[in-house]
Amino acid sequence: MPQRRAILLALPAMMLSPALPGCAWMRNFGGGRPAAPVCVLSPDASKEEVIAYLNANTSKLMAWRTDRAMISVRGKVGIPIRVPASIAVESPRNFRLIAHGPVMGGKEADFGSNAEHFWFWNKQNEEKYVFRARHEEDPNRMRRFPIPFQPDWIMESLGVIEIDPDQVTMQPGEPGKQNVTLWADRISAQGFKVRKATVVDTCQGVVREHVLYDARGQLIARAVLSGHVPDARSLVVLPTRIDLDWPQAQLGITMTLSEIEVNPPHFPAQTWRVPDYPGYKIWDLGRDGSP
Numbered sequence: 029m030p031q032r033r034a035i036l037l038a039l040p041a042m043m044l045s046p047a048l049p050g051c052a053w054m055r056n057f058g059g060g061r062p063a064a065p066v067c068v069l070s071p072d073a074s075k076e077e078v079i080a081y082l083n084a085n086t087s088k089l090m091a092w093r094t095d096r097a098m099i100s101v102r103g104k105v106g107i108p109i110r111v112p113a114s115i116a117v118e119s120p121r122n123f124r125l126i127a128h129g130p131v132m133g134g135k136e137a138d139f140g141s142n143a144e145h146f147w148f149w150n151k152q153n154e155e156k157y158v159f160r161a162r163h164e165e166d167p168n169r170m171r172r173f174p175i176p177f178q179p180d181w182i183m184e185s186l187g188v189i190e191i192d193p194d195q196v197t198m199q200p201g202e203p204g205k206q207n208v209t210l211w212a213d214r215i216s217a218q219g220f221k222v223r224k225a226t227v228v229d230t231c232q233g234v235v236r237e238h239v240l241y242d243a244r245g246q247l248i249a250r251a252v253l254s255g256h257v258p259d260a261r262s263l264v265v266l267p268t269r270i271d272l273d274w275p276q277a278q279l280g281i282t283m284t285l286s287e288i289e290v291n292p293p294h295f296p297a298q299t300w301r302v303p304d305y306p307g308y309k310i311w312d313l314g315r316d317g318s319p
Contacts, residue, residue, distance in 0.1 A: 067231035071206065075198035078208060081233050083190045089264045089290060090188065091118035096287040099127055103278040111136060115283065119188040121163070121179060122300045125283075135305075141179040142300040148175055149303060160302055161313035169313050176274040178216070178240065178249060181224070185238045185251035187266060191226070206231040222248065232256065234265060249274050259290045266290070 069081060093116040100110065116124045124140035129151070139148040141163075149158040161169070163179060183189050191210065201207040210226040220243065227237035234256045240248040255268035266288055273280040302310065 067206065068233035069230040071230070073208075073230055075196070075210070076193055078198065078228055078230060079191050079193045079196070079210070082228065082235065085233075085265055086187060086190045088262055089119075089266075091116075091122075091292060091295070092186075092188075092266065092288050092290050093117065093292055093295075094285050094288045096285070097125075098284045099125070100282045102280040102282070113283070115285070116295060116299055117183070117186045117188055118295060118300070119183070121183060122295075123179065123182060123186065124299055138303050138305075139175070139177065140300070141182070142302070145302055146177055146179045147302050148177065149305060149308065151305075156308045157311040158303060158305060158308050159311050159313065165314055176249065176277045176279065180216075181238065181240050181249060181251075182272075184224075184226075185253070185270065185272070187235075196226075201230075207236065234267075247275050259288065262290045264290050 069078060073081075093114075095114045097113040097115050098110060099113045111127050111129065113125055113127045115126075116122070121141050121143050123146075125138070126135055127137040128134060129136040136151050137149065138158075140146065145160050145162055147158055147160045180189075195214075196210045196212045199209045199211060201209070206229065208228050208230055210228060212224045212226075214222050214224060216222050222243070223241045223245075225237070225239040225241070226235055227239070228234070229236050235253055237253065238251040240250070242248055250271075250273045252271040252273075253267035253269070254271075256265050257268055258265045266285075268285050268288075270283045270285070271280065272283070304310075
């Protein structure tokens with residue numbers, strides 16, 4: 029069985045991210061109050077209107093990538109260390125994050141997903157394995173995976189999955205706040221019940237949070253999205269900071285993004301392959317009881 033603690037303690041050696049400065053309201057020359065924002069959705073917008081607006085943005089976003097990301101880790105693993113990263117995303121299940129070390133071109137961590145598998149590799153781990161699992165893996169086996177990784181939830185958090193209006197209900201926000209929550213009850217790929225909340229800023233027309241709960245209402249994972257900006261060419265709106273948290277595992281990862289390429293014309297085939305690192309064997313969670 030892999031040593032989860034050893035793996036998590038090695039994570040700080042490879043991850044970190046600075047916070048981007050937020051957008052400040054422009055003051056007018058007379059020194060008065062800033063102008064009220066022009067909201068893209070009315071305060072009483074229906075569920076169908078909210079989802080249609082969000083999906084209009086998502087429908088234009090099949091994929092994105094950047095080689096100018098910074099990542100960090102936080103939680104019980106200790107003080108985070110800043111490192112650059114490359115991130116690639118393609119609907120519906122292709123995802124790749126590679127953290128680079130201080131040596132030019134050196135890789136420190138690699139985790140990702142394709143149509144069949146998801147994986148995790150850490151150069152600093154004492155056990156020399158690339159950990160691999162199928163999307164439909166037995167939840168009992170998933171407890172042995174080094175990090176809490178819900179690939180489908182990750183893909184939704186990264187903005188490339190549309191919302192099915194027939195699968196959600198809408199809850200209004202608190203009075204005076206311009207947000208709503210979209211709730212969806214689901215069965216995870218591993219066969220257990222989960223509940224997903226999507227918090228929408230109805231004034232800006234963007235998703236602020238994706239939150240995942242188990243059947244008992246306990247928080248599994250949360251993604252907080254901020255720094256939304258439109259792509260100059262496609263006008264797709266994307267967040268430039270994504271904070272991912274798994275409270276039960278006391279683990280958090282921040283991704284700060286810049287120079288995002290929207291809908292790249294081509295990804296190399298190896299982008300979505302389970303990696304093969306010299307000196308590291310593949311440990312298949314569904315096949316092997318332990319490394």
